[in-house]
Amino acid sequence: MVAMENPHAHAPQGFIRKYIFSLDHKVIGIQYFFLALTAVFVGMFLSLLMRIHLAWPSASVPLFGEIKPETYLALLTMHGTIMVFFVLTTAPQGGFGNYFLPIQIGAPDMAFPVLNMLSFWTTFVGFVVILAAFFVTGGAPLHGWTGYAPLSALPSAGPGEQLGADLWITSIAIFCVASLMGALNFITTTLDLRAKGMTMMRMPLTVWSWFITAILGLLAFGVLLSAGILLLMDRNLGTSFYVPLVVVNGQVMGHKGGSPLLWQHLFWFFGHPEVYIAILPGMGVASQVLSTFSRKPIFGYRAMVYAMLSIGFFGFMVWGHHMFMSGMSPYSAFAFSILTMCIGVPSAIKTFNWLGTMWKGRIRFQTPMLYAIGFVSLFVSGGLSGPFLAQPVLDIQLHDTYFVVGHFHLIMGVAAIFGMFAATYYWFPKMFGRMMNETWGKVHFFLTLAGTYAIFMPMHYLGLAGGTRRYSQYTEVAYLAKLQPLHVFMTYAAIITIAAQLIFVINLFWSMFKGPKASDNPWEATTLEWTTSTPPPHDNFGGVTPVVNHGPYEYGVPGAAKDYVMQTDPVSVATH
C-alpha cells in the first residue's frame, strides 16, 4: 500500500486559506454560524416591521414610511424563507453539526472537506441571491414562503411576482444544491469516520440527530430542487406544470392543463421533513445538555434513537396534512391524518425521556441548561396543538388561521431556536476558547422565554376566533377588526423580546474577546469534544486518534472517581 500523506496534519497558512476558503470543518462550522446569525437578524428585523404594521396599519416607520399591503406580504415571504432556510436549516446542521459531528465521533475532519467548503459557499451565494430580491424592480415576491402556484407562477399576479419571484426560487434552488452536498458529507462522515470503539449506539444523540437530519435532507431537498426548476420553467419558458387555464385581471394566460396541487404535493413532500430538519438537531442538543447538567445518563438512549428514526421515517408520509382544505381527495385525508397522529407518539416519547432524565438528577442551572429546559417546555406547547391540526375536521376551522402560525412558530421556530441558544451557550467555550457571561445569559433566557410565549400563545386564541393569517391588516372584515387588541399585545411582546436579543449579541461578541478563558472541559461533560484542547487543534485531537470505551452519557457512575466517565476513559470503570 502506498502511504498517503495525512491531509489534516498541517494547518493551512495564510488568511484566505485559513479563514475564507478553509477546508477545516471547524472554520466552516463557524462560517455557517455567522451566516445564520446574520440571517436571523435580517429575518427578525422583517418580523418587527410586520408586527408594527399589524398593530398599527397606518403607522409610519422611521426610514421606511408607511408599510403598504404589498410590502407587508413581501416582508412575510422573505421572513419565512430566510428563517426556514438560512437560519433553521443552516445553524443547527451546517453550523453546529459541521463543527461538532467530526469531533464527537473522533474524526479529524469531514469525509469530503472540499465538498464541505463548496457547500458553505453555495449557501452563501443563495443568501446573497435572496437578499437581492429586495432591490430589484417590483421588489420581493408576495406569495409567502410556501409559494403556492399559480400565484407564484404568474408574473402578472401581483407586485413582486416578476424578477423578485425568480430570484426567490433561484435562491431556494441554490440552497437545495448546497444542502444536498452537505447531507452527503454528513452521512458519509458518520458512517465511515468513527473512531475505534465509537459504535453507532455509543454516538452522542447530537450525532444521531445530525445523521438523521442529513438523511432527511438528502431525500427532501432533491424534490424541492426539481419542483423549483419546474416553477422556473412555468414562469419563464411557458410550460404548464402548475398552471391550468387561468384568467388574471381579465387577461387569458397562455397556460393550459397544469395542476396547482402538484406544486403543493412536491413542496410539502419537502416541507414537512423540513420541519424535522429544523427541530431534530435541537432535540439532539437538548438531550445532550439535559443529561450533562442533570448529571445523569440520558433516560432511554435507545428509545431516543428509535424515536428520532421513526420521526424521520413517518416525516415523509404526512405531507398531505398541509393540504386537507386544498381540494385533495377527502379519502386520502384519513391516511395522512392517522400517520400524523402516529408521529406524535415518538415526539411524546422524547418528552417523557427528557423529564425522566432530569428526574432524580442534580440539576445545574447554567445558561445552556436553562435553554434546554425552555426547549422542552416549548416543544410540549407547540407539539400539543399538533393533534388539533392533524384532524382534518378541525382544520375546517383552524387551517390558514393564526392557530397554525402559533403552532409552527412555537415548535419549529422558537423551540428550534432555543435548541440553538442551548448549543451556543454550551459549545461557545470550545469554539472560541472563552466563557460567555452567565448573568447576562440568564437575563437573556428569562426575557426570551416569557417573551416568546407572550408573542405566540395569543396567536392560538386569535386563530380559534377565526383570525386568518397572511392578512396585512384586520381593518376590512368586521369580525377580524374586533381581534385587533390581540395583535397590539403581540406587537408589544415582540418589541420587548426582540430588544432582549441584543443582550445575546453583545454577550456573544464581548465574550469572544473579553470572556474568561475556558478550560478544556468546563461543563464536566463526557463526549469527545471535551477530551481535546480548547479550541481544538487543526486535526481535532493533536495527532492522537481517540479510542472510545464508554457510552456518551455516563454521569453519576457508582464507583467512579468523579461523577462522570468520559467516553475515552479507561475501561477500568464499569459502565453500561
Next chain:
Amino acid sequence: MGLALMVLIWLITLISTYFFVAKTWWLPVGAAASTGFIDGQFTLTFILMGIVFLAAQLGLGYIVWKYKETPSSPPASYSHGNNTLEITWTVLTTILFVGLNLMGSNVWASQRFPREADPSDVKVEVTGMQFAWYFRYPGPDGIYGKTSPNLMDPSAGGEAAVGLSHTDPAAKDDVVTGTMYLPVDREVDVSLRAVDVIHSFFVPQLRFKQDAVPGLNIHLHFRPTAVGEYEIACAELCGLGHYKMHGMVHVVSQEDFDKWLAAREAEKQ
C-alpha cells in the same frame, strides 16, 4: 434559580390555560348543521390536550425545582431508563392520539365525502378571483349555463366577471351576485371555482372552509341552521388584496330567499 424557573413555567402555563378556559377568544357561535359535531370534537381534543399540557408543564416546573443541585442534595440516580415505562407511555400515547383521530373521522366523512346530489339541494356556484367572490344560482332550469375564459371581465362585475355565455340557453336564467343568499335549514350544494389563483372560501360561523382552485370544480355541501349575516374571509393568500377579499352570506327564511331570487330573475329579464 430552580424556584424562579418553576414559577415562570407555572405562570406561563396557568395564564395560557386561563384564556382558553375562560373562552375570552373562542370559536365564533356556529350557525350550521355541523357545528355540534365539529365543536364537540374540538372540545374533546381541547380537554385531552389540555390535561397533557398541564401535566407536562407543571411536572417540568416541579422537576427543575425539586432536583436542583444543592450541597445537600443526594447523588443523582444512575439509571439508563426503564423499558416498562417506555412501553407504557408509548402505548398510552398511541391510544390517545389514534383514538382521538378515529373519533373525529366520522364527522369528516359526513362533511366531506361525496354524496348523491339531491334535487331538493340549493345549488350555488362560488367563484373566487382577485379580489372578490361571485355567486351563481342556476335559475329555474337547475342547470348552470356555460362560462368562457374569453368573456371574463372582472372590472365589469357580475355576469361578465365570471364570463357567462350570451348564447347558451341554460345561461339565460342564471343569476350572478356579489352577495350570497341562502335559505335556512336547506342543504346547500356548493361548486367552488377560481379563475386566477387559489382562494379559500371561509365562513367561520358556518364552520366551512374550502380552497377554490383554478382548474378544479370542487363540490361540497353544508346546511345553515340559523337566520343571520355571516362574513366570508378569504383564507388562502391570493395576492395584494387578500386582506380585503371578504363577502357576506345572508341566511334568510325560505320565503325571503324565494322573493330575493325572483327579484334577481326579474331584474335580468
